[in-house]
Every structure is written in C-alpha cells, then in structure tokens.
C-alpha cells in the first residue's frame with residue numbers, strides 16, 4: 001500500500017542506500033564444517049532444523065525480507081527472485097521499468113497468457129529494518145508490506161503445482177517495483193500486452209478480502225493578486241484573502257459518497273501565501289487531497305463549481321487521479337475489510353476480476369515495528385490457494401447438460417444455468433422430457449434442489 005505522494009517524497013529522500021547483509025553462519029552450516037565429528041549429538045540436531053528453515057513459506061519470506069529493497073533500489077531482490085523462480089521451473093521474463101529497475105513476470109512452460117495473475121510489489125518504504133524472528137512473530141521492513149504477500153503467493157502456486165491442481169496457462173506471477181511511490185512498475189506492466197480473467201493483488205488486508213478502496217484526487221489552489229503597501233490596500237489585490245474564500249468553500253463542500261466506502265474526505269494539507277505583514281500578497285496557494293468515495297467526475301465538477309466566482313483562483317490538478325476501486329469480495333470462507341489506503345489495483349488496466357488479499361495489518365505496515373505473524377503467513381498460503389481455485393473454478397460453477405435444450409458449457413455459473421433451465425421449462429414444459437444435469441454429485445444435488453424450488 002502507499003502513502004500520499006507528498007509524504008512519500010519526504011520519506012524517500014531519507015532513504016539509505018542498499019547494502020549487503022553479512023552472511024550469518026547457521027548451526028547447520030557450522031556443523032558441515034566439522035567433518036571430524038562422527039555424529040551430531042541429538043540435541044544439536046533438533047536445534048539445526050529450526051522452524052523457519054523447515055517451512056518453505058517462512059524461509060522464502062526470510063530471504064526476501066533480508067534483502068533491502070527500498071523504492072528505487074529493488075534490483076537485489078528482483079535478482080534473488082529471478083534465481084529462485086527459475087530454479088523452481090518458472091519461466092521468468094524481466095521488464096525494464098527504468099535504469100536497472102525491473103518488473104518480473106513468471107509463468108509455467110511457454111504460455112505467458114494465463115487465466116489468472118497473482119501480483120504484488122517488491123519495493124518497501126524506507127528505512128531498511130533487518131529481519132528478526134521471535135516466537136510467532138517476524139519483524140523487518142517489508143515483512144508485512146508486501147513481502148509476506150509475495151512469499152505466500154509463490155508458495156501457494158508451488159503447492160498447487162505439486163498437487164497437480166494447476167497447469168501451464170492457469171496462473172502467472174507479476175512482481176513490480178515502485179508501488180510505494182508512484183506505481184511506475186504496475187503502470188509499465190500494461191505494456192506487457194497481456195490480459196487476464198482474474199487478478200489477485202497482494203497487500204496487507206489481515207487475510208481478508210478487501211471490498212474496495214477510495215480513489216484519490218490531488219490539486220493545488222493557486223491564487224493571484226496584486227502586491228501593494230498594506231496601508232493602501234485599494235491599490236492591490238490580496239491573494240491570501242482570495243485563497244481563504246476558496247478554501248472555506250472547499251472545506252464546506254459535500255462530496256459524493258458511497259454505501260460501500262463511506263464519505264469522500266477532503267484535506268487542505270498545506271497553505272503558502274504572502275511575504276510580510278505590511279505587504280498585500282500577490283501570490284498564495286494551497287495543496288488539497290481528496291479521498292474519493294463517490295463518482296470521480298461528479299466530485300471533480302463539484303470542486304470546480306465550488307471555487308467558481310472567487311476572483312483570481314485557479315485549480316491545478318495532478319495527473320495521478322482515480323475514482324473508487326471496487327473489488328470482488330464475495331467468496332465463501334473469506335471475511336471482508338474496507339481499506340482506506342491506495343494500491344496498484346487502478347494502475348493495471350483491463351477488464352479483469354479483482355481480488356485484494358494478503359497477510360499482515362496495514363496498521364503496522366509502515367511503522368518502525370513492522371511485523372507479520374507466522375500463522376498469518378501460513379493462513380495466507382491457504383487463502384491464495386483458495387482464491388486461485390475460486391478464480392479458475394468458481395465455487396458455483398457446474399458443468400451441466402440439459403437434454404433437449406442444448407448444452408450448457410463448463411464455465412457457466414449455476415445461476416445462469418439455473419435461470420436458463422427455469423425459463424425454458426416454464427416456456428415449454430411439454431417439450432422437456434427430463435433434465436439431465438452432469439455435475440459433481442454435491443453440486444448436482446444443490447442444482448436440482450434449486451431448480452425444483454424455482455419451479
């Protein structure tokens with residue numbers, strides 16, 4: 001998730017350059033340097049198989065968090081992931097975003113056009129915080145936002161592969177740079193020339209499905225007047241007075257809201273104006289951020305209308321502007337959450353189903369105590385597996401054949417099939433001798449029951 005650009009610009013300038021962590025010898029590789037010992041004592045053996053190394057998701061997560069990757073300096077973690085994914089039989093494409101910054105796109109075999117995409121970001125906010133595990137908690141920069149999602153996504157895909165649940169063409173993985181600043185990585189991903197049926201975005205959502213998040217609109221209010229001595233105000237035009245009028249109107253505005261996301265909020269975040277107490281100011285300005293919960297165009301025109309008629313005022317909108325983001329969130333077994341933060345979701349163009357899900361809480365994501373629970377990482381692996389299955393084979397999907405009335409293909413949702421059958425039956429009861437539903441036993445029972453109820 002990202003902060004507002006203004007905050008990030010400050011945060012970014014404080015970033016430290018990437019550095020290599022010293023290699024810390026582990027008990028197991030120490031032991032391997034001691035060939036003279038015929039056999040390790042039993043207690044030492046148990047110590048060597050620590051719980052993190054033993055778990056694929058936890059050890060991948062550890063490798064990711066140990067590599068600093070503050071926005072702009074993502075290359076080392078991209079290189080690590082390229083090696084990791086390639087050695088696990090993924091085909092990995094890298095896409096140059098700028099300089100040595102790259103996105104990674106990984107898939108199985110040779111088919112880069114997959115049904116479903118899992119995506120997250122590999123940059124973090126500054127400063128780098130080293131990895132530390134203590135009991136059930138893992139600390140470190142990015143442990144939560146969003147390397148927890150990255151590790152859990154990859155592990156989920158690997159587990160589904162290992163059980164032969166998925167195959168080439170089903171899923172791909174996209175890891176982008178720059179999410180925490182300007183979304184430059186995800187914007188570049190639009191040039192990959194790919195489309196997906198479903199995209200699963202990874203961000204800390206407490207392992208719940210996000211129902212959506214507010215959009216954003218940033219603008220400057222510029223006020224131009226005319227300077228003069230404060231003793232002769234009639235010879236000047238006070239830019240501060242004009243700005244105050246405009247801001248008062250904006251502050252009192254009622255903006256469009258939404259049932260799902262609540263009210264839009266407007267924040268006058270910064271005001272600059274004037275030079276001295278005895279000078280009528282010629283220039284003044286303010287910076288405003290709106291978290292957009294309702295219609296974007298309507299919000300825009302309300303803001304423009306509000307300052308119409310205030311002399312000397314001009315609004316300058318920043319190009320980064322998008323309306324509220326609605327997400328798919330009705331999946332059996334998942335709780336839902338409303339997010340107040342921005343993501344890369346609106347930066348990826350296309351008409352795909354969208355899910356936003358990941359381990360960790362946004363409330364601890366950018367702090368100096370960023371952490372994720374081990375149990376949340378395990379749960380997230382299962383969550384991603386369930387979402388991939390939901391994407392590929394929606395729960396309510398049944399392969400159905402209705403005799404005499406054509407074939408309803410695998411891929412149609414039970415409601416569509418049911419409605420079609422109910423309509424047809426109502427129309428031509430006499431012609432329908434029987435309905436044959438070819439579906440998994442469980443789905444079939446439910447399907448027939450629902451059809452019966454509707455008749």
Ligand SMILES: *[C@@H]1O[C@H](CO)[C@@H](O)[C@H](O)[C@H]1NC(C)=O
Pocket residue numbers: 087088089
């Ligand atoms: C990668 O594919 C090769 C050849 O199909 C196979 O032998 C190997 O076990 C696979 N490796 C992994 C990590 O899946």
Ligand SMILES: *[C@@H]1O[C@H](CO)[C@@H](O)[C@H](O)[C@H]1NC(C)=O
Pocket residue numbers: 111112113114115168169170
């Ligand atoms: C690649 O996978 C997609 C999605 O599963 C499928 O529609 C497409 O036909 C596949 N392409 C090739 C060349 O196999």
Ligand SMILES: *[C@@H]1O[C@H](CO)[C@@H](O)[C@H](O)[C@H]1NC(C)=O
Pocket residue numbers: 220222272273283284285286
């Ligand atoms: C706003 O005013 C300040 C102080 O005069 C100036 O430094 C800044 O560039 C102005 N911002 C814009 C967007 O005009």
